[in-house]
Amino acid sequence: MSALLQVRGLGRHYGQRIGCEDVSFDLHPGELLCIVGESGSGKSTLLNTVAAQQAPSAGSACYRQRSGGWLELGALGEADRRRLAREEWGFVTQNPRDGLRLNVSAGANVAERLMALGMRNYAQLRDIARGWLERVEIDPARIDDAPTSFSGGMQQRLQIARTLVTQPRLVFMDEPTAGLDVSVQARILDLLRRLVNELGLAAVMVTHDLAVARLLAARTLVMQGGRVVETGLTDQILDDPQHPYTQLLVSSVLTT
């Protein structure tokens, strides 16, 4: 099967400093790839560069569109970038307040992307929004409530609903469970795993939590100092780490 995303020698520099350097990987449809590493290791830089939110300084990232054609993301114009972000991609931010529109109701948040795609039937928008609230375990009766009245975990689930409502092919997630307490994290991870399986999404997820990678990802990429130090099947990496840094990372997980 042909890849959805092809990253080759990708680098992003901030002046003299290295954000990330020489990163290569393929992402196939239906696959969830985790990027792990300590804070400052270039995970988010890599994610933002692959998601075309910033231009790469070196290398290339290519995306295969629904129509089958390949797009070089570094050379993408603003109009194409927005079209992709609207129609084929989703982006889940760490802080739901960055990804949500806080001054409108939960229902409007879920329906916004559909309206951007041209759906103009109010009753239909409501039905879909209710359905998605239910899927992410938010009481559909709260459809007209403001997201500010939701708890942190609910806001994150709302953001997931809002992102997935258009059935994107590729979703980028930047530490979607960081800053949530452990029981809420578990529910969101559970939810994500179910949705990813149901919808056959491909996803790139940044996390510093190895347990998240273990639970969700088939493949994992370990980063340190802007470079990929180890890559492979998640179980393999976590059970038999080869690189000293990965060994340190794995051994520093608290076990009970």
Place this chain on the structure above:
Amino acid sequence: MTYNFAFLDEDTKRMLRRALLKAVAIPGYQVPFGSREMPLPYGWGTGGIQVTAALLGPDDVLKVIDQGADDTTNAVNIRRFFHRVAGVATTEHTAEATLIQTRHRIPETSLREDQILVFQVPEPEPLRTLEPREAETRTLHALADYGLMHVKLYEDIAQYGHIATSYDYPVLVDGRFLTSPSPIPKFDNPKLDRSPALMLFGAGREKRLYAIPPYTRVESLAFDDHPFEIQRWEHRCELCGSGESYLDEVVVDDRGTRMFVCSDTDFCSGRRTEAQA
């Protein structure tokens, strides 16, 4: 003291005319212009007054209305201002005017090809309440990415059961640019569509001009199952008996007695004169 004709200097008027030509060429597009200090505060019509000054010729007949009325402070002052600095004839009759400056209304009497309507606009950007960043709204206009506007209409229906936006109701001009019709009631929106008269919009504080040229398609946004509707009243005008005009509700005494009257004073008095004759 003498003023240059129509107050503004010739260079400023030239700059304004160039901006207006561009605005007419791209219907609904907001053209930046070098807005000048005017002898009245922002929000009182500095944009409209500059557009009027740039258009006015010695043979023009000027009418100024505010909320439909010719006799309110804003209207009286602007009309007197142009009478003083340009010496042009002024009128209260819509049919006699060649140039009409307006705030918050479009006259009830149908306009003609040889008339120009100038609107005073406080906020030219229809997306502003939803997107505060100017760079972002300009990009959205450039890409015709207007899904956001429906978020506001969605919120209206979710909260009130119908589209409760009753003035400054967003329109799509010529199928391309999302445009604010200025704070006119949505009752007046259908009058924008394919109007024979040229419509010009000036926002002095925001330094933007835009235009709806004659016979341009103007579509009010809506949902398929919640179509655009204008206001309706159960009353008729108590002065002229009109059932088709936009009505103001006026409290007439301390006991809360109300009456409904036409907001367009010229239309109302015209009908009353007709009825007497």
